[in-house]
Amino acid sequence: MSIWQCNSCGQIYPDAESSPDTLPHVCHPDVIEYAVFNSDGTVKTPERRTARENIRNENLLPSLTYWEGVPKLRVPDPTRNVPTILVDAESVIISEGKGRTKVE
Amino acid sequence: MATDAERNRGAGAYSTPGVDHPATPGGEFKTEGFGPQVSFKITDVNFPSAVYIGRDDRLIVEIAPSAANAPILSGRILRVNPFTGIGDVFYMFEQLPALNPNRVFQAFVFNPGEGFLLNVCLTPNASAIHRGQEYVAVSLIRGTAASFFRVATLIGDYLCTGGNLAWPGSRVLCCSEFPGNLRVVQITNPAAGADWVATVPTGARWKVYSFHALFTASATVANRQVEVIVDDGANIYWDSDAQVNITAGQAVSINDTGTNVPQGVFTTTQNLVIPPQLQMAAGHRIRTATAGIQAGDQWSAINLLVEEVIEE
Numbered sequence: 001m002s003i004w005q006c007n008s009c010g011q012i013y014p015d016a017e018s019s020p021d022t023l024p025h026v027c028h029p030d031v032i033e034y035a036v037f038n039s040d041g042t043v044k045t046p047e048r049r050t051a052r053e054n055i056r057n058e059n060l061l062p063s064l065t066y067w068e069g070v071p072k073l074r075v076p077d078p079t080r081n082v083p084t085i086l087v088d089a090e091s092v093i094i095s096e097g098k099g100r101t102k103v104e
Numbered sequence: 105m106a107t108d109a110e111r112n113r114g115a116g117a118y119s120t121p122g123v124d125h126p127a128t129p130g131g132e133f134k135t136e137g138f139g140p141q142v143s144f145k146i147t148d149v150n151f152p153s154a155v156y157i158g159r160d161d162r163l164i165v166e167i168a169p170s171a172a173n174a175p176i177l178s179g180r181i182l183r184v185n186p187f188t189g190i191g192d193v194f195y196m197f198e199q200l201p202a203l204n205p206n207r208v209f210q211a212f213v214f215n216p217g218e219g220f221l222l223n224v225c226l227t228p229n230a231s232a233i234h235r236g237q238e239y240v241a242v243s244l245i246r247g248t249a250a251s252f253f254r255v256a257t258l259i260g261d262y263l264c265t266g267g268n269l270a271w272p273g274s275r276v277l278c279c280s281e282f283p284g285n286l287r288v289v290q291i292t293n294p295a296a297g298a299d300w301v302a303t304v305p306t307g308a309r310w311k312v313y314s315f316h317a318l319f320t321a322s323a324t325v326a327n328r329q330v331e332v333i334v335d336d337g338a339n340i341y342w343d344s345d346a347q348v349n350i351t352a353g354q355a356v357s358i359n360d361t362g363t364n365v366p367q368g369v370f371t372t373t374q375n376l377v378i379p380p381q382l383q384m385a386a387g388h389r390i391r392t393a394t395a396g397i398q399a400g401d402q403w404s405a406i407n408l409l410v411e412e413v414i415e416e
Contacts, residue, residue: 023305025292034399037326039325041326041351
């Protein structure tokens with residue numbers, strides 16, 4: 001089983017392919033600037049949350065299918081001769097984000 | 105007076121003429137121990153099956169699994185024997201390759217030959233396959249691999265250990281029909297100072313019953329307020345918050361279910377609420393947004409109880 005660190009959010013997680021019970025990694029959508037509190041519990045500096053950019057989402061593409069063991073994407077036929085056609089899949093996950101780094 | 109020939113017209117000496125059958129003359133041996141015992145009419149015959157596989161037809165097996173398995177496809181076809189020219193029953197037996205348990209539909213095409221399809225059967229080849237983990241559709245198709253036309257759907261249901269699928273006999277269901285596989289989803293701990301998110305994986309539909317998580321506050325003075333948010337990846341459609349602040353140094357069990365639970369005696373247990381019988385499609389998220397979270401705070405032991413089916 002491989003352990004990875006997401007370059008978009010910093011989370012360390014196991015490879016989803018290691019077990020069907022492991023969920024694919026998806027970055028949390030919030031980037032947090034922490035609030036600062038006074039000793040009496042009152043807020044000195046309020047918390048600030050912004051939307052994370054370049055989210056890494058390792059869930060598989062919804063159009064992905066396997067034909068005789070080979071991953072393909074099922075897309076609408078541009079010629080409209082048939083409803084859909086199969087094309088090669090360059091990437092199989094929803095978004096790469098900033099990539100990931102292998103930890104172990 | 106009868107002649108010897110007349111007396112032996114039957115099985116032998118003094119056999120009863122006209123009653124005993126004469127011995128077969130030499131050179132006309134008929135075997136009764138090999139070959140098909142039954143022959144069938146192949147012209148002017150009533151249809152033995154509603155499904156006829158033509159020369160350009162194929163059988164396709166489409167499986168979307170969330171568990172490892174290599175199921176077995178078997179069946180019988182009534183077709184013309186190319187060597188004898190008479191109809192006989194051909195037995196089909198195919199061991200599918202090991203499936204990738206990623207909930208993605210995987211297709212395998214078979215050419216059983218021209219004839220009447222008498223029956224099809226699918227058997228799991230692994231133990232502990234629960235309903236909701238492996239959806240199977242068997243169809244008759246015509247066309248190329250890239251684009252085919254579905255002529256008939258024979259089977260559409262979940263394969264599970266102890267529950268083979270067969271045509272005729274099995275149902276044809278949509279894959280998103282419950283009941284599904286009851287399971288506990290363990291969410292990887294986020295980094296310190298971060299909230300967690302659980303995204304329904306591609307190809308799955310969840311019915312969320314509850315979740316439990318542990319929030320350990322650092323020694324930094326702050327009032328933390330846990331909020332649970334459910335959205336479709338962009339649009340929030342449920343938001344619920346805890347009733348009590350979490351202060352420095354506390355380790356609090358956060359529990360969430362579809363019924364409102366009043367705050368109890370234990371100050372280290374907090375209860376929130378999500379919509380009862382909440383169904384979430386692929387890509388939908390359930391997550392926390394802890395107001396006042398500090399850099400040293402840590403979420404851990406995050407477990408969701410869900411019922412899962414395959415969804416295309």
